[in-house]
Amino acid sequence: VTVTLVAAAVLAVVCVLYVARPFLLEPAPRADRLAELDELERRRLALVEERDRAVDALREVEFDHRTGKLSDDDYRALVGPLRRRVAEATRALEPRGKETQRARAAG
Amino acid sequence: MAELGRAALVVCLGLSVYALAAGGWAVFAKKRRLAVSAQNALLAAFGCAAVASATLVVALVTHDYSLQYVTRLTSNELPLGYTLSAFWGGMEGSLLLWLLVLTAYGALVVTLNRRRSDLLPWIVPVLGLVATFFSFLLVAVSSPFATHAAPSNGFGLNPSLQNPYMLAHPPLLYLGYVGLTIPWAFGMGALLARRADEAWIVATRRWTLFAWTALGVGQLLGAHWAYVEVGWGGYYAWDPVENAALMPWLAATAFLHSVMIQEKRGMLKVWNMLLVILAFALSLFGTFLTRSGILNSIHSFTESTIGPWFLGFIVVVVVLSLALVFLRLPLLRSRTRLESLVSREATFLYNNLLLVALCLTILWGVVFPLLSEAVRGEASVVAGPYYNFFLRIFGLPLLLLMGLAPLVAWRRASLRSLGGSFAWPAALAALTAVALLALGAGSSKAGLIAYTFSAFVLGSIGYEFVRGTRARHALVGGSWSGAFSSLVGRNRRRYGGYVVHASIVLLAIGIAGSSAYDTTRIQKLRPGESMRVADYTLTYHRLVTRQAQNAQELRALVDVERDGKTLGRIEPGKNRYPVEQQTSNEPAIRSDRATLGDLFVILERAQGNTVTLKAIDEPLVNLIWLAGFVFLAGALVALWPDPVEQRRLQERYALQTA
Numbered sequence: 135v136t137v138t139l140v141a142a143a144v145l146a147v148v149c150v151l152y153v154a155r156p157f158l159l160e161p162a163p164r165a166d167r168l169a170e171l172d173e174l175e176r177r178r179l180a181l182v183e184e185r186d187r188a189v190d191a192l193r194e195v196e197f198d199h200r201t202g203k204l205s206d207d208d209y210r211a212l213v214g215p216l217r218r219r220v221a222e223a224t225r226a227l228e229p230r231g232k233e234t235q236r237a238r239a240a241g
Numbered sequence: 242m243a244e245l246g247r248a249a250l251v252v253c254l255g256l257s258v259y260a261l262a263a264g265g266w267a268v269f270a271k272k273r274r275l276a277v278s279a280q281n282a283l284l285a286a287f288g289c290a291a292v293a294s295a296t297l298v299v300a301l302v303t304h305d306y307s308l309q310y311v312t313r314l315t316s317n318e319l320p321l322g323y324t325l326s327a328f329w330g331g332m333e334g335s336l337l338l339w340l341l342v343l344t345a346y347g348a349l350v351v352t353l354n355r356r357r358s359d360l361l362p363w364i365v366p367v368l369g370l371v372a373t374f375f376s377f378l379l380v381a382v383s384s385p386f387a388t389h390a391a392p393s394n395g396f397g398l399n400p401s402l403q404n405p406y407m408l409a410h411p412p413l414l415y416l417g418y419v420g421l422t423i424p425w426a427f428g429m430g431a432l433l434a435r436r437a438d439e440a441w442i443v444a445t446r447r448w449t450l451f452a453w454t455a456l457g458v459g460q461l462l463g464a465h466w467a468y469v470e471v472g473w474g475g476y477y478a479w480d481p482v483e484n485a486a487l488m489p490w491l492a493a494t495a496f497l498h499s500v501m502i503q504e505k506r507g508m509l510k511v512w513n514m515l516l517v518i519l520a521f522a523l524s525l526f527g528t529f530l531t532r533s534g535i536l537n538s539i540h541s542f543t544e545s546t547i548g549p550w551f552l553g554f555i556v557v558v559v560v561l562s563l564a565l566v567f568l569r570l571p572l573l574r575s576r577t578r579l580e581s582l583v584s585r586e587a588t589f590l591y592n593n594l595l596l597v598a599l600c601l602t603i604l605w606g607v608v609f610p611l612l613s614e615a616v617r618g619e620a621s622v623v624a625g626p627y628y629n630f631f632l633r634i635f636g637l638p639l640l641l642l643m644g645l646a647p648l649v650a651w652r653r654a655s656l657r658s659l660g661g662s663f664a665w666p667a668a669l670a671a672l673t674a675v676a677l678l679a680l681g682a683g684s685s686k687a688g689l690i691a692y693t694f695s696a697f698v699l700g701s702i703g704y705e706f707v708r709g710t711r712a713r714h715a716l717v718g719g720s721w722s723g724a725f726s727s728l729v730g731r732n733r734r735r736y737g738g739y740v741v742h743a744s745i746v747l748l749a750i751g752i753a754g755s756s757a758y759d760t761t762r763i764q765k766l767r768p769g770e771s772m773r774v775a776d777y778t779l780t781y782h783r784l785v786t787r788q789a790q791n792a793q794e795l796r797a798l799v800d801v802e803r804d805g806k807t808l809g810r811i812e813p814g815k816n817r818y819p820v821e822q823q824t825s826n827e828p829a830i831r832s833d834r835a836t837l838g839d840l841f842v843i844l845e846r847a848q849g850n851t852v853t854l855k856a857i858d859e860p861l862v863n864l865i866w867l868a869g870f871v872f873l874a875g876a877l878v879a880l881w882p883d884p885v886e887q888r889r890l891q892e893r894y895a896l897q898t899a
């Protein structure tokens with residue numbers, strides 16, 4: 135029983151030390167703020183998802199057309215707006231990306 | 242020994258509470274070190290659950306009867322393999338398995354996402370909540386380490402659980418059940434963090450697929466266990482315990498499909514959240530059903546130690562999750578709409594509605610007898626015909642949709658292109674129907690429809706592979722095999738999914754064949770007498786008894802002939818387990834590789850030298866088990882990592898502020 139209790143105590147101490155590790159390693163950190171997306175980054179992420187979705191959709195439309203699932207008329211009707219969406223999302227990303235970089239460099 | 246197990250569980254409870262409370266405070270107050278500390282608590286909780294599990298394994302293997310659990314579920318005569326499977330043979334052990342798998346998943350989530358996902362700090366308290374519940378149950382309500390004065394021998398394991406399948410079936414089910422906690426935790430984490438992007442979906446793709454695969458394979462193993470062990474000639478009886486695993490699997494299947502619509506079109510965000518909540522709640526409900534004793538009687542539930550706690554936790558999970566979805570509704574609104582009712586995404590939507598309808602119908606079938614007993618005081622039974630009716634109503638259109646969906650383009654499809662796509666699979670289906678009618682398969686309308694739809698689905702999948710390979714070959718040139726592997730490699734989820742669809746078709750053919758076209762005969766035989774079932778002639782010779790390690794075996798020696806040709810001897814019988822004081826059926830099964838059917842023979846009764854045999858001819862039943870292998874192969878293709886895609890997604894969701 136004594137050995138078992140010692141083993142249990144060792145287990146508890148090891149766990150406590152492991153849980154306390156971030157505080158033991160950095161007792162007085164320069165920054166302790168949790169990283170999270172700000173509004174600008176959320177907007178940027180939404181645009182990246184929008185662009186990727188449009189690129190994937192374009193790829194799907196090309197493939198469906200190639201395999202005969204999509205008629206020429208449907209293909210023409212779909213491909214134009216999708217290309218525009220890719221271009222718009224890419225354009226929207228560029229200046230904001232630079233802005234973010236500038237803001238980060240300044241901050 | 243028991244002290245170490247108990248202490249490990251107490252420390253695990255403390256760590257889980259810390260992961261919940263400190264993790265919650267860390268995201269609220271934006272404290273980085275506290276968030277990392279909460280993540281460490283989740284990792285350490287896994288270590289403690291592993292120590293507790295190892296302690297129980299040692300106690301089982303060494304027959305430490307000072308533990309009530311070991312006494313109740315094992316005996317000196319029980320073979321080692323089954324002694325190990327007693328770990329999950331009882332309520333306390335299976336709760337410990339839940340906790341072990343949950344904390345293992347939690348530790349893996351933390352390890353894999355620490356540097357990748359800024360959602361992790363939000364997920365840790367959610368996982369902490371579930372771990373707190375299970376470790377609390379194990380510490381305060383139903384401990385596997387409860388002790389008593391040790392007897393010299395245990396009571397043994399239920400004979401029906403003394404089967405090799407019991408070594409794999411429950412752990413796989415638990416990998417599935419518990420695995421569905423992860424997409425739910427990510428979904429809730431995303432909502433708590435007010436994140437409307439798809440980071441949670443991308444992060445949980447493989448988790449969901451893995452849990453779903455484990456649950457699917459686990460159910461098939463369970464069906465095969467029922468087939469070879471329970472000895473009634475079937476593999477699925479719509480038993481609430483079986484339904485408990487099927488319901489979350491159906492909800493997860495719906496989620497795996499609808500999540501693609503969110504990824505491709507940014508739609509169905511609320512629906513996907515509801516599906517992960519449903520899948521997780523049903524996995525908790527499944528554990529509750531099987532472990533609370535509620536299935537025996539509503540009264541045994543109120544007397545059971547864990548039942549009320551479990552029900553309370555399910556209510557808390559569902560209410561909190563739905564409240565969170567409601568609070569975040571403005572975030573979850575999608576800007577895109579369905580462009581056409583004839584499009585791939587529309588077929589996915591129909592598929593979702595049918596899957597959820599089937600799932601809820603089964604849920605009602607499970608819940609109704611319990612409600613009826615609680616309200617009216619009378620136990621009522623929802624039997625097979627109810628489930629079979631709804632399986633046809635929802636299952637046959639689902640089968641058809643599996644064939645339709647691959648042929649329809651995303652966004653919209655014109656009638657002309659649809660006509661071109663449908664021609665080959667439809668022709669194959671029509672030919673199959675005509676051939677089956679000519680062969681006399683019209684005796685079962687449902688069977689005929691299932692076979693015709695199955696031919697359509699297989700035709701459509703085959704056609705999809707052919708068209709895709711042809712298009713890829715035209716684009717990149719090279720060999721045909723190169724074009725094929727590049728086609729699959731570039732979209733593993735889609736083509737792995739088609740292989741899974743093919744496995745469902747095999748399953749449907751196997752179920753239709755064995756249930757709609759089976760033949761059963763029951764006959765009393767004296768030595769030397771024969772009986773016929775379908776094309777088989779069975780001649781009974783005599784009874785023999787044998788002594789196995791932990792059972793007395795009684796076997797009837799029966800020779801099998803077909804078309805005048807001797808096929809061999811089978812030995813249906815019964816096992817008597819003296820320690821457990823129980824008897825089990827041990828059916829004899831003779832599989833025919835050419836027809837993929839089984840001759841299934843049960844020794845119903847033995848009196849003196851006279852026996853009553855029940856013989857069933859089950860055509861195509863082996864396709865069900867073959868479907869399991871195809872299902873696993875398809876799931877592995879879909880699960881296989883695509884490095885290019887992974888890199889792209891990692892870059893997209895890499896810690897933006899890092």
